[in-house]
Every structure is written in structure tokens, then in C-alpha cells.
Amino acid sequence: MQEDPVRILIVEGRFYSDLSDELLNGAVQAIQAFGAEHDVISVPGALEIPAVIALADEGGHRPAGVRYDGYVALGVVIRGETHHFEIVSNESARGLMDLAIGKRLAIGNGILTVEDEDQAWARARISEGDKGGGAARAALEMVSIKRQLLGGAR
Numbered sequence: 083m084q085e086d087p088v089r090i091l092i093v094e095g096r097f098y099s100d101l102s103d104e105l106l107n108g109a110v111q112a113i114q115a116f117g118a119e120h121d122v123i124s125v126p127g128a129l130e131i132p133a134v135i136a137l138a139d140e141g142g143h144r145p146a147g148v149r150y151d152g153y154v155a156l157g158v159v160i161r162g163e164t165h166h167f168e169i170v171s172n173e174s175a176r177g178l179m180d181l182a183i184g185k186r187l188a189i190g191n192g193i194l195t196v197e198d199e200d201q202a203w204a205r206a207r208i209s210e211g212d213k214g215g216g217a218a219r220a221a222l223e224m225v226s227i228k229r230q231l232l233g234g235a236r
């Protein structure tokens with residue numbers, strides 16, 4: 083029996099929009115190479131990403147009334163002068179882990195937490211670290227594992 087196509091929601095923080103564009107391009111390329119479908123929701127920054135994933139899973143339905151199989155979180159957090167770096171980095175990661183474990187969601191975390199823009203570009207560029215593609219591939223792998231363990235339930 084033909085399995086339903088895998089459906090991924092990408093939630094991207096746009097705090098550094100040029101870097102986010104590169105992460106998004108990498109993630110979309112990986113999702114398309116896999117043959118999956120995707121939608122994109124943009125939020126202001128990394129702190130907003132977990133809540134949107136929770137909302138999407140709760141509402142759970144795209145316009146066509148179909149749930150997402152997995153989620154990709156993309157963003158860039160660059161250290162500034164204050165403790166806010168730790169807050170944004172740690173809490174966005176914690177939020178994603180809580181969702182993955184608590185709601186058993188297939189999530190790939192592509193939120194970069196770096197010291198400066200050079201480090202960010204080295205990890206965002208598809209030709210270098212391709213962390214956006216890596217996060218998408220992780221999400222797709224988790225979807226596959228979830229389907230194996232739960233028998234295709236979404």
C-alpha cells in the first residue's frame with residue numbers, strides 16, 4: 083500500500099534574515115531530495131519557534147486538513163553583550179526538546195548558536211556546514227523512526 087507522503091513544517095526565525103535564507107534553502111533542498119512535502123512559517127526569532135510548532139501540532143491541520151509528520155526549526159542566535167544569548171539559545175533548544183519528548187514529535191533542530199557571524203555563515207552555507215539541510219535530514223529520519231515505532235500514526 084502506498085504510504086502517505088511525508089509532510090514537514092519548517093519554522094524559521096528571521097532575526098538574521100540573510101542567514102535564515104541560506105538555512106531555509108538547505109532545508110528545502112534536503113526535503114525535496116527526499117521527496118517530501120513542506121510548508122514554511124516565519125517567526126521573529128528563535129524564542130518563538132517552539133510555540134509555533136506546538137500550535138501547528140495542536141491545530142495540527144494544514145488548509146487541506148492534513149497533519150504534519152515532522153518539523154524543522156531554523157534560526158541563528160549570535161552572542162551579544164548580555165545574558166540574553168543564553169536565554170534565547172537554551173530556552174529555544176529546551177522548548178524543542180520538551181516538544182519532541184513530551185508530544186513525541188519528529189523535530190530537527192537547525193537553530194545555530196554561535197559567537198559571531200563568521201561562525202554562523204560557516205555553518206549555514208549549503209556548501210559548508212549546511213546545518214539547515216542537516217536539520218531537515220534529522221527530522222526526516224525521525225519521521226521514519228516514528229512511523230516504524232508507531233505504525234504510521236501522525
Ligand SMILES: Nc1c(NC[C@H](O)[C@H](O)[C@H](O)CO)[nH]c(=O)[nH]c1=O
Pocket residue numbers: 095096097098126127128129130157158159160161170
Ligand atoms: N538575539 C537574538 C534573538 N532575539 C529575539 C528573540 O528570539 C525573540 O524574538 C524576542 O525575545 C521576542 O520574543 N533571536 C534570534 O533568533 N537570534 C538572536 O541572536
Ligand SMILES: CC(=O)[C@@H](O)COP(=O)(O)O
Pocket residue numbers: 159160161162163164165166167168170
Ligand atoms: C542573542 C541575543 O539576544 C543578542 O543578540 C542580544 O544582544 P545583547 O545581549 O547585546 O542585547
